[in-house]
Amino acid sequence: PTNSYLEEELSKRCKLFRLWETPPEKRREFLRANAASIRALVGNSGVGADAEMIDALPALEIVASFGVGLDKVDLAKCRKKGIRVTNTPDVLTDDVADLAIGLALATMRRICEADRYVRSGAWKAKGDYKLTSKFSGKTVGIIGLGRIGLAIAERAEAFDCPISYYSRSEKPHTNYKYHSSVVDLAANCHVLIVACALTEETRHIVNREVMDALGPKGVLVNVGRGAHVDEPELVSALLEGRLGGAALDVFEQEPHVPEQLFGLDNVVLVPHAGSGTWETRKAMADLVLGNLEAHATNKPLLTPVV
Numbered sequence: 622p623t624n625s626y627l628e629e630e631l632s633k634r635c636k637l638f639r640l641w642e643t644p645p646e647k648r649r650e651f652l653r654a655n656a657a658s659i660r661a662l663v664g665n666s667g668v669g670a671d672a673e674m675i676d677a678l679p680a681l682e683i684v685a686s687f688g689v690g691l692d693k694v695d696l697a698k699c700r701k702k703g704i705r706v707t708n709t710p711d712v713l714t715d716d717v718a719d720l721a722i723g724l725a726l727a728t729m730r731r732i733c734e735a736d737r738y739v740r741s742g743a744w745k746a747k748g749d750y751k752l753t754s755k756f757s758g759k760t761v762g763i764i765g766l767g768r769i770g771l772a773i774a775e776r777a778e779a780f781d782c783p784i785s786y787y788s789r790s791e792k793p794h795t796n797y798k799y800h801s802s803v804v805d806l807a808a809n810c811h812v813l814i815v816a817c818a819l820t821e822e823t824r825h826i827v828n829r830e831v832m833d834a835l836g837p838k839g840v841l842v843n844v845g846r847g848a849h850v851d852e853p854e855l856v857s858a859l860l861e862g863r864l865g866g867a868a869l870d871v872f873e874q875e876p877h878v879p880e881q882l883f884g885l886d887n888v889v890l891v892p893h894a895g896s897g898t899w900e901t902r903k904a905m906a907d908l909v910l911g912n913l914e915a916h917a918t919n920k921p922l923l924t925p926v927v
């Protein structure tokens with residue numbers, strides 16, 4: 622978990638095996654030694670329950686994910702083996718949507734660069750800061766209009782931004798403009814925000830063609846998963862000026878971030894912190910605990926996935 626509240630509460634209620642404190646090369650041995658006792662697994666966006674983990678834990682009954690994204694959990698295998706799966710939807714929606722808007726603003730208004738300008742003494746030495754781009758009123762394109770995508774759309778509406786979106790199918794009950802292709806969406810928006818789940822179909826959904834359609838005035842914001850974006854292509858598009866800017870909360874090989882991005886002022890980098898507020902992480906932890914308790918007492922799970 623690496624969430625001290627969750628860790629404390631779990632250790633009050635269960636015998637807690639701290640896999641995350643075991644060095645990666647010793648994890649297999651650790652699992653083998655404790656496999657018979659491990660009935661529940663608490664994962665997060667970094668460590669989930671892949672096929673190998675599930676096979677290593679024959680007594681496993683439930684995977685309670687500390688997060689909404691389930692790309693690290695082999696759902697099909699859990700289903701087949703009768704292993705229950707829960708996640709933490711809803712409680713983190715506000716934070717992730719807030720951050721998406723914050724990232725769009727930070728990139729277009731160059732908030733981080735402007736902050737560096739003041740701190741370095743450049744304001745005094747060189748005078749006024751350069752002009753930036755307006756966010757209000759710009760078209761926002763959203764990939765994935767689920768809970769988080771919708772919350773981003775609602776926030777962007779308050780900035781008078783026309784909203785368009787891509788998803789597998791058109792959503793009823795919205796006035797937002799639907800595009801059945803991501804390239805069309807990118808070609809017709811100014812800010813493209815990735816807010817969908819990572820699946821085989823959405824891996825590298827933002828590829829070179831999409832980046833080129835977004836173009837040198839376009840801004841990409843990713844609050845989904847690193848693998849939604851072809852990262853080497855993103856680096857090239859930014860270095861070559863084919864893309865206007867990017868704000869990233871997630872990366873393909875976290876915590877590794879391509880160092881070529883470090884020198885670019887049209888890029889804002891955040892260390893996968895979308896749900897990282899005290900309030901939300903506590904609510905996520907309570908949901909994990911509530912699901913485990915429901916499972917242990919044979920009650921309906923609070924947020925079941927499988």
Ligand code: 8YV
Nearest residue numbers: 665666667687688689690896
């Ligand atoms: C992480 C997330 O779970 O909810 C998700 O899918 O990516 C985050 O909330 C959190 O950072 C813990 O790893």
